[in-house]
Amino acid sequence: MSYQFLLEVLCEEIPANALAPARQQLAERFAALLAGAGIEGATVRVFSTVRRLVVSLAGLPARLPDRVETVNGPPARVAFAPDGSPTQAALGFARGQGVEVGELRVIEGPKGAVVAVTRTVAGRPTVALLAEGVPPLLASLHFPKTMRWGGGEYTFVRPVHRVVALFGETSLAEAVPFELFGVASGTVTVGHRVVAPEEIDLRGVAGLEGYLARLAEAGVVVDQEGRRARLAAAIEALAAEVGCQVRPDPPLVAEHVELVEYPGVVRGVLAERFLALPEEVLVTALRHHQKCLVLERDGRVAPFFLAVADRPDDPEGHVVRGNEWVAGARLADAEFFFQQDRRRRLAEHASGLERLVFHQKAGSFAQKTEVIGQLGEALARRQAEGLAEPVRRAARLAKADLVTAMVGEFPELQGVVGGIYARLDGEEEAVWQAIADQYRPAGLEGPVPRGMVGAILGVADRLDTLAALFAAGEVPTGSKDPFALRRAALAVVKICAETPLERVAVPEAAAAAVALRAASDGEVLRTLLDFLREREHYYLVTAAGVSPDVAAAVLGARWGVVADDVARAQALEGVREEPVFADLAQAFKRVRHMVAKAGAAGPAAGRTPLVEPAELALASALGALQEQVAGEAAAGRYREALRGLAGMAAPLDRFFTDVLVLCDDGDLRQARLALLRDVEALFLEIADLSCLAAGG
């Protein structure tokens, strides 16, 4: 026989961002509860709406499986006399356990043989397990923010009003009794606040399917996937009716799924004059407060929007008219900010940055602007001709939008607003694009700035942030990274790799950034370089897809011209599986080991000639390869260069077999070490192969 359990916890409105994690935790913890009780093969399904947490368990037994229990008694030598007859100790133990003495067995305990009783304990009813297990399980859920209410005795995501807990075979007829946050479990819930607010007695409901159907009649789509599908269909239909498409916004749609019990969609009309607003402003104004979706036609914003309501209909048109009024008010507000901001040029707004503190110990945004300008100019000169001027201009204007009314209202538009205002001020395209793109990339995904000016601005801004905050002692530790410095460092790496900035070396740029923040302490730079290098390693592994040891090998040779590091890493990743590289890595480990142990090179002059055939062969192989490898490397053909290095495997192997490097003749020893140093130098043109994991 297979039984089902249904749990519904009805709360006041639960925050959208709390629901997906709660569903996951419920699924995991109920599975663990069942597994802990020895129940196998049950299914756990979890649903939620803005007011409900719902768990359905199926495939449950009526009772928990029987358990075999062993109770250990006294040691066997005490329990039985030499003639094998039971002593008082055995008799007493048997009596205590309620068994005949003949049922005692002798088993090996940790301290030798003991007598023991083994018996089968009948499993208790599954209902008892649930009644006991559910309240602590619910109380243990973790939420982003919890609260107390009323008398303040309980803490949960929101106040709990009703708990339905039902058990049964096909008809869920048995109430599972317990108390949760002061609410006694029962069989009665309520429907949708508007559609069917009356009570619904679920006793006897036909399992999960019956429950879902009953709630659907009461205006509640319990299954989040069901709501997602309805929402998607309604959105598409309303857009198609006016010959438009919805501008895709998956995070917003996903949020709406969590915000309702029944997703209804209405289409509102926008006044044409608002289409004159910059598109980003229009879209953000509608999205930011109103969570509205925008429609477009031929790639341009159309004069409509979609709003999501928690009800299937709009019987008197209040919902659409209300949303239209609010959207109009928000856009009029945005228009007001836009016009107010546009009374002054962006460059004039920049004067307000004096008063905007970047960090207590790192001065104002005006100061930051100055530093970014200097650093950006230095990087620009290094990268290419003609970049310095636009980079300086972009840096000067980059942060000015932080003091505009528009960014004050819509912080997520920082950069974008600056870009729009710069464009409208007639700044050249490279400059306004750089301003608009300065916060790209948002993370590992997402595009880098569109042009070279934006790339350099983005790198300079973040390196300055890193240098300034490291100097101020704000180095991230563990999970603490309040200024998102890891993301900033990763962005530096990603921009350098993907723009690419093939002539900017990150370590050198970082040193310049630290110098501009007047950090005399060498420790700051060292810490920052380690931090950046670690982020580059992460980038190579995560974004460039190379193995961790390959990344380490490449960065171990040299690092920081990221595009070049990526090329070397991918070349090495491509050839490492070839058998010769395993030998080569081993041989190179020996080379490095010997060179490291020998310490600094002796006087180079008057090098004693090499004598052994194996070392002469190695020297000649090296001589032949040096130019080839250097040539391939210079041309960026790292795969070919690595194949060239593979030619060193056999001579190195022979060398280590035939030649005693640390011979008694000091001069000869120095000559051999010098040869190995040259070999090492050649390898390190490409990668430190000694980092490669064996058989990796």
Add this chain to the structure above:
Amino acid sequence: MDLQTLILELSRFWSAQGCILQQPYDLEVGAGTMHPETFLRVLGPEPYRVAYVQPSRRPADARFGENPFRLGKHLQMQVILKPSPPDVQELYRRSLEALGIDPAVHDVRFEEDNWESPTLGAWGVGWQVLLDGMEITQFTYFQQAGGIELTPVAAELTYGLERIAMFLGRRDSIYDVPWSGEASYREVRHRDEVELSRYAFQVADVAMLERHFADWEREAVRCLEAVGENGAPDPLVIPALEATLKMSHLFNLLDARGAVAVTERVALIGRVRRLAVRCAKAYLEQRQAMGFPLLSPGDAAGAAARRGGGGNGAAPAGGGAQRRAGSEGRRRVGRS
């Protein structure tokens, strides 16, 4: 519905729910939360229900009477229900019906919107209530005030009166809202907005504001450290809180005037908060000394509270209350 009918209907409704109808506090405050009928009454075990209109000053939001949606002084209808009753959402819904809004034909939503007030050492969890997409009320379960953990928990409902009136009348400007049957909001208030904006942004005497800030700080401390006739400490809680509220408003004026360097900001807010926390603690001790007179005699919690403070010892300020700095009486956080 004109503004004054809105106020009358809400007052009538909440009065019928057992609320004391209080009057606005006669000081400039940033929000109804700062009124002692909220800030102090939510402390300790005593039950309380109160409703009042509070003109709320946000000098930095002033817009010279030019922006149709923003005011430097707006009206809040503040309702406190302590402890929060289980049917508080239902009561709220019925208050909308009292305004002629039938929730059955509208979209009424409760979307997460928490708030904290760094100046009051207070924070709460709750929602913004949206009516057909319009934010009409802040609904908050108070968790902490003056750095003190609150038990029982009060529900606070704050209706934005101008917004609601604008929305119900579908007006495109606050100033077009009818105040009464005859007078518009413009006729009653537009000139104040212009003048208060000019004062806040252009005219206010920064040196004087700074001086008064320090003066009232000293005065607050003097009140808190006042001694009774028998030589024992006998703090003057209300005068101390009033001095603290004056500091808060002076800070907001300085901020609007652009006279608060960002580096000073946290420190100035911290000076106000420290006093708010002391006022809260002094109030609670005073009520405890009085035996929490509003507790009903049969109340078991009350008896426990009278003996041991009901678990309401002055907990150290902390928790989520002071994570962010801000200028106003209320600040929303964690919008999702």
